[in-house]
Amino acid sequence: MSTEAAVRHTGATEPLVAGVDIATAEVRVEVRDAGGELAATAATALPRPVHGADGSSEQDARSWWPAVRDTLARCTAELGDRSSAITALAVCATSGTVTAVNSAAEPVAPAIMYDDRRGAEHAALARRAGAERWDDIGITPSATSGLAHLALLAERTEDPGARLLHTPDLVAERLVGHPVPTDSSHALKSGYDPLRRQWVHGALDSVGVDSARLPEVVAPARPLGTLSREAAAETGLPVGCEVRSGMTDGCAGQLAAGAVDTGRVVTVIGTTLVLKAVSAELVHDPTGVVYSHRHPEGGWLPGGASNTGGEALADVTDELAELDRAAATRGPAGVLCYPLRRQGERFPFSDGRARGFLSGEPADRVELHRARLEGVAFCEKLALRRLDSLGAPVTGPVRTAGGGARSLTWCRIRASVLGEPVLRVPRAGTPLGAALLAACGTVHPDLGSAAAAMTPDAESVEPVPGEMTRLAESYEAFHAELLGRGWIS
Incomplete structure (x- = not known):
């Protein structure tokens, strides 16, 4: 995997934060100080998604955590002792990319990517089942929505107890060592009602998605937990570094501007x-x-x-x-x-x-x-x-x-x-x-x-x-x- 890293040295005790972007082609991490100055950055390539003539778009979800882990480790290695000043991090990713995981947060199915178009029939069922809700919140489930992708996953996952997660949910769980809520931004097109702050159960049921397999939902920028000792050893981040909920890549780009x-x-x-x-x-x-x-x-x-x-x-x-x-x-x-x-x-x-x-x-x-x-x-x-x-x-x-x-x-x-x-x-x-x-x-x-x-x-x-x-x-x-x-x- 290709990697790049660069560091800018500033004061030794100033607090730092890390932003993790899991894009289609790579994982990129930026560590910044409270004034926004770049302290370290690194990137690691991800395997290319596999596209099929049937509209499928899949990626090996098992690649996400190793790529995040290694990219964080390169940043902390370049920072040296300054890495202990990293106070918090948040993870952002593409909207509508989902996978299924077991109790150890290991993927048991390929990730269905944001541009997978196989879920048109599921989307139509969900539109009818939740019509009043969709009118209220201004969302129309489509073939490329997270909701349609969750339905595809539910059909294709042999283990009925496997949990259905968005990309940041999996990574955050590996960082803190226990299941975490998803954020309302990544959940928006997956069947979540941001007005009532709840999953649209009727629409999810209509396409065979048991909401018990989905995480709870919190607002972005909320604490999800602190870094586990195991993740600290793998990434070089300090034990106790806070992991906070993120947003989709489009929303994160909006905030950055x-x-x-x-x-x-x-x-x-x-x-x-x-x-x-x-x-x-x-x-x-x-x-x-x-x-x-x-x-x-x-x-x-x-x-x-x-x-x-x-x-x-x-x-x-x-x-x-x-x-x-x-x-x-x-x-x-x-x-x-x-x-x-x-x-x-x-x-x-x-x-x-x-x-x-x-x-x-x-x-x-x-x-x-x-x-x-x-x-x-x-x-x-x-x-x-x-x-x-x-x-x-x-x-x-x-x-x-x-x-x-x-x-x-x-x-x-x-x-x-x-x-x-x-x-x-x-x-x-x-x-x-x-x-x-x-x-x-x-x-x-x-x-x-x-x-x-x-x-x-x-x-x-x-x-x-x-x-x-x-x-x-x-x-x-x-x-x-x-x-x-x-x-x-």
Whole structure:
């Protein structure tokens, strides 16, 4: 397995926190001090998921704990005596990834990954069985939801007593030495009602999932236990280090970008376009496109994830810098592009028929690249307008993170489309978000204080004045194209 490690030495007695991110391809750990400075970081590769023609997506769940253990051990080895100052840690992972474990927290089945699509029939059963609840909480179980994945696991696990866990639940149990609750963020799409704070038993029963096999649920950033002596010996973390509940990777990325107060919003452009906001009240979307996680300290985190994003540029990854430079000097494209590379869209609208389109003939590859960048920006603007129409207005500039935010050209295009500056937040990834959750209630009194002290300063990227009018016209044409195809109303 490939590993990287780096350390920054600071004061010897200052408390530290660790954020653990279990992504699809790797485990990454960041150790940070109370001011957010990076003290150590390491990463360890995970085996690639195995995809099948039937829509399956599975990974060897037995790889998770060794990867986390070894990555933590590399960080503590680099820190030396300073590792004793690690006060708390939190674990974040992908939404909807689940596995089955025995009494020793050893996986007895492959993990069903977040993008497994075999559960369509289970999702349909659960939708009907819990229809009133789903309407209340604004969640629509889908084939890729944790609930559908739990149903698949329940069918495929020979031991009826095996417990069904999300990724962080397994890892936290190995850290503290006993079963732990899951957090309401990872549980949200697995059949949990965040309004009533209970599992939706009728929906789970309808797909053969016994809720007794599921963990209890607590809010994020809550203590789950302290590190066991065995885990301390394996990782180098101090005995008594507190393990706290995490959130999904998307929510953790939102916190890392500083979007923790009501009215704030962050757009993360990775493979997909993820937009998350903060609202005082639960946002009800009759179409189920926008859904809301519970804020760790009250309120809600409404948002959604589009199938567009960095994936739109998958065929030019080796040429991005060159194309960005050329696109910046070219100005707005004369063609419209909805750069969807797969069938179906889920945000800012939901339509399984949606396909990418190109309206007009680009003059060359530079204009095509520019049109793709603009197309993602138009989706972002449409998503923000949808949030506003549902009662979740955005106050202040959009914050942005993820690989797409590294492109200054793209950020300028997005600012010009939105008609206001975009705040680019460097290094605002899931591990930092996990570290914030670990710091909340330990080295900082609350999440707001932790975010204020630990999140990076944002860089304001201004609109290009001469481009805003043309891009506003292009957005209206893009909107009309979606209307004409019947994908939005």
